[in-house]
Amino acid sequence: MVRTSCCDKTGLKKGTWTPEEDMKLKAYITKYGCWNWRQLPKFAGLSRCGKSCRLRWMNYLRPNLKRGSLSKEEEDIIIKLHDSLGNRWSAIAAKLPGRTDNEIKNHWHTYLKKRSIHKDENPISNSHRSKRKSRKEKRSKTSIDASSNIPTQQIIESSQLSAPPLPPPSSMESCPLVTDTTVSPLEMLAETEESFWNEPFFEDNYDVSVGFLYSNSPMIGEEFMCSYGLCEEYYNVFNW
DNA sequence: AAGGAACCCAACCGCTTTGGC
């Protein structure tokens, strides 16, 4: 939206993401997860750096993100948490399911900072604020419509992705998915190589609302799901 | 209707943290 598309000297694309790029990234992560952000764009067919992919996923494409303006309650929580935590946006975002650190940070700088500074005054008139708020809602609704109009299954089917080669053991060992400490990462790798990385993608494994396949994969645990804002889905799926 | 100002927020940059060797 903001920055014009261009390439840096290494040939990597920068700037606004196109719907096609979003589709590729979403389809790839949905299908294979994110085992290595650096390598991911290569396998997903994206001319982006891993950092950019990660950011796009975390702030925009990740499932269950709430769009639209923050509620009064959410704002109050942010103000309270900011008082105690300071500018630790990711920590604040962790307390607000569906909200990203970037979103909270932006919101803080545009509304809450002023509100906080002028607590005793009334710097932003309510009418002005609500006018802005409705603009924001209108915008975000448009973006939701645009993104949700593409059924995920359709994305997957239309994707020309090829399965990635097996990641090197080192990257698997460092994979945050491992939660069972009684089994060594290498043992787990041996057990799961076939089922996770080689297994064809089955619709049954896939929950559209979650956007990940997890039922057959022992490597996807609470920690992993929560790190992508999917705690609720994890708990629901495993009846926690 | 036009032009400037203000707002908003996606995305980039660079620093810090973490983990493996």
Place this chain on the structure above:
DNA sequence: GGCCAAAGCGGTTGGGTTCCT
């Protein structure tokens, strides 16, 4: 303990949109 790579985080930028005069 030092080095390196990868990931995470927060600050900042900049261009589109909307409002105001």
